[in-house]
Amino acid sequence: MPLSQGPSPGVAAQQSAPKQGVFLHTGWRSAGTWVWSRLRVLDSVTGFYEPFSNVLADLSLADVSASRPTLTSGHPPLAAPYFEEYRPFLQEGARGVAGYRKRFGTDRFAPAPDTEFPALQAYLANLCERTAEHGSVPVFKFCRSSGRLPWLKQAFPQVMHAAVLRNPASQFASGWLLNQQWSNPFFVAAPFRVLGLNQTEPLVRQAIEICGVSLPPAVPTSDDAYAMACEQYARTAEGNNAYRAFVALWILCALRMADGVDLMIDVDRLGQSRDYAAGLRAGFEAQTGLSPDFSSARDLVEETRRSAARMAGIDGRSMRAVHSAALKFLKAQNGADADFIELVREKMVLANELTEQWR
Template identity: 30%
Template sequence: MTVFIHSGWRCSSTYVWHRFRALAGVRAYYEPWHEQLARVTAATIRAETPSNSGLRHPGGDTPYLREFEVVLDPSGGVRGFDPGFALDRFWIEPGASDLEQQVYVAGLVAAARERNEIPVLACCRTLGRAGWLKRRFGGFHIVLIRDPVQQWLSFYSLRRRPRPTYFELCHYVLLSEMSGCADVSRVLLGAGFEGGAPLADRIATVRARLKRAPASISFQAFLAVWLRSYLKALPHADLVVDVDRLARDQTYAREVEATIEAGCGLRPDFSDCRAPPPHGSHPPVAWRKAVRTVVDLMDLRQAIIGPEAPPILFRKLAPALAALTPGAAGRPAKLREALGGLVGGAWLARAPGRAYAAAAARMDGSRR
């Protein structure tokens, strides 16, 4: 059986992948839809490790992409991979035909099985295509979910200057190309963006146009993609893992391990899972207003609180919806945000952070 681990960026997927990788008889592919796979070589595989990434990942000096060595094309890149797979096919519908992508995934699965290994594919770029993958390959599908405010703050904390991170830029691209969301994209991002260009060009376009966008726009673009992604992925999940709770509740961690074992025969050990401390200082984002604006723009109230809604979505949004809305972001707040970008995203306005932290403590969805 093939195991698929679906998540967003900065959602503990590297940790979960790392724990599967530690199991005997497993070939755990890391980010098999990452655009860099189109140009990776044996030398670059050896050079890129968690310890030198600067991304606070577990794994030490073992190369992230070691498992791909057996599927490298002699001319460069991973055999069968097209860089368009990364984000161009992100929103593919379950019934859509995509023979190239299907052949690529089948090749990864076959490479593992030829070595009597169980293939595990863990990626931050598959929430939108979870249904397509399940229909084509079956398998056991795990969806990871995290408090969206803390997830976005993890992006923001990696800023080294007042410019959006790669993670933020990818969400701008995904939002600009979400089917049926052209109005949402125009409201949040401004003028429309042309699709069809290579991903690097599209990222360069959104960087040029939105490099000075306020933090609230970055968060709302992220949240729009977060909502659409989970609404597409959750119906196809065999297991949904609340990664906030996984790190704090050992009983829950044992339950997750047992459920995975029952579903696919593998039992990863999550006993060493530790949650990073919450990002206690926040940029000047009015969380409640930002969330409600996006939900209303996308007309998702019933999808979140209606009788058929997945309960986990509201639980994860609850702290932001309950947080006190800070005052209008005047010149002092905007100056703090700009200075925060200059010295790194960790230096941020503090009042909204206290409000969010208090609400999160009152309404910790990971414990309900």
């Protein structure tokens, strides 16, 4: 697996026939939307945003134009609405993207595909095939795929599977500050929801326990009901517990990424090194023929440092133990790649530095 900490992702990229699309596996507040936007602007690309988002279950043609970044999203300006590329898969007077099921919207961490996966595979295959028929390259930006990444890698070997990795402190801070400033609890609630709905999986239960996460007391009777319970829980969640939940989900997703991606995108480094940005561009070009320009990436690590005084309600000094526990969890997994473990260790060291200033 090509990793992002080497001198050039382009050099490390596999030399083979061009991949027939890109699956970009990201986390909430990881800067994945920005990375995807750099691919979407290419003339040869059809960029699908969040193909597992539950918004797609009720989306109508009339809704598409309004699906743009808002002040509370923290997303970059986009030339077209988020869901513009789904228009051919919507019908006049009806709601819902063709083939989409709402249960796709919850990530899963089982070792083998669940009963929903054949329908999910058919849904994505239809998007890919219809796009290819028009001579375009499909590029999907996921936020709910990392747990299922091994399933997707096996089902779609013809596409490039790229992953976005951002240090957990910066990634969490982005969502926490949105909640503080705009009372938007979604990004605080999301880790509780995903962990809770997967807590019967031994690997997930282990991550919950090792990170010391307290889940909402509600019993998951349905995905929707539990999501609502988690949003309510997040509105008054103790900050340290919210961060522990985030790190537990972060390390689970990182573990899946380590096992199934063709290219790892280190967002922290992307904003600090023009050489790295150029190498990343070469990596995409080598595997897909696409040449996205990442030279305008912001230094998101420095932005996290500048926002430290605004991080209220969290004892950052106590987070070192959580970072250490998560890294220990990763190291304990059989077959964990040594280079990837080192990359995660670097992320945890950086997270220690960044959280030290939180009070």
